[in-house]
Structures are given as C-alpha cells and as structure tokens.
Amino acid sequence: xxxxxxxxxxxxxxxxxxxxxxxxxxxxxxxxxxxxxxxxxxxxxxxxxxxxxxxxxxxxxxxxxxxxxxxxxxxxxxxxxxxxxxxxxxxxxxxxxxxxxxxxxxxxxxxxxxx
Numbered sequence: 599x600x601x602x603x604x605x606x607x608x609x610x611x612x613x614x615x616x617x618x619x620x621x622x623x624x625x626x627x628x629x630x631x632x633x634x635x636x637x638x639x640x641x642x643x644x645x646x647x648x649x650x651x652x653x654x655x656x657x658x659x660x661x662x663x664x665x666x667x668x669x670x671x672x673x674x675x676x677x678x679x680x681x682x683x684x685x686x687x688x689x690x691x692x693x694x695x696x697x698x699x700x701x702x703x704x705x706x707x708x709x710x711x712x713x
Contacts, residue, residue, distance in 0.1 A: 617711035
C-alpha cells in the first residue's frame with residue numbers, strides 16, 4: 599500500500615513478478631476496510647497522509663488474524679525502526695526494494711507464492 603500511485607503500481611508489479619498475488623490499496627483506510635482472511639501479508643509505506651504506516655500497524659495488530667506487516671520507507675531512521683518493531687511490524691525495509699531482498703523477506707515470513 600502506498601499513496602503514491604507510481605510507487606504502488608511498481609511495488610505491485612514487483613510482488614507479482616516474484617510469483618505472488620497482489621491487491622493494492624491507495625490508503626490505510628482502504629486497507630482497513632478489507633477482509634483480512636484473504637491477505638497473507640501487508641506491505642505498507644510509512645509516510646502516508648491521514649493514517650501513516652506506524653498507525654496502521656498498531657490498528658491492524660489489534661485485530662484477530664492479522665497477517666505479517668512489512669513497512670517500507672525512503673527515509674529510514676533508527677528511531678523509526680524501533681517504533682516499527684514496537685508497533686508489531688514483521689519487517690522494516692528501505693525503499694527502493696530490491697527483488698532479492700523482498701523475496702527473502704517473503705520467504706522468511708513463509709508467504710506462499712500465488713497467495
């Protein structure tokens with residue numbers, strides 16, 4: 599999920615090229631209104647208007663059956679990494695994501711291809 603359309607499309611294309619199914623959201627609010635039973639993992643930008651990535655993690659982690667959440671940012675800071683971990687993010691990664699790193703993360707989280 600990313601509020602920037604180009605970044606959202608690029609991330610979706612990257613995930614799809616690695617063999618995973620995708621569902622793209624333009625905002626945290628859009629994501630919050632979805633059925634979590636159908637999601638294996640959530641990848642979200644940290645910097646978003648309205649509800650940012652950290653707030654989203656906190657909101658999602660309070661729900662039952664919350665999938666792992668990967669936060670991404672172009673502006674990594676040590677304190678932001680600590681906040682992401684404390685909020686319950688499974689992983690915190692710097693943009694741009696390389697296909698190899700993303701595949702390693704998804705494999706580590708046991709996300710199955712095609713899901």
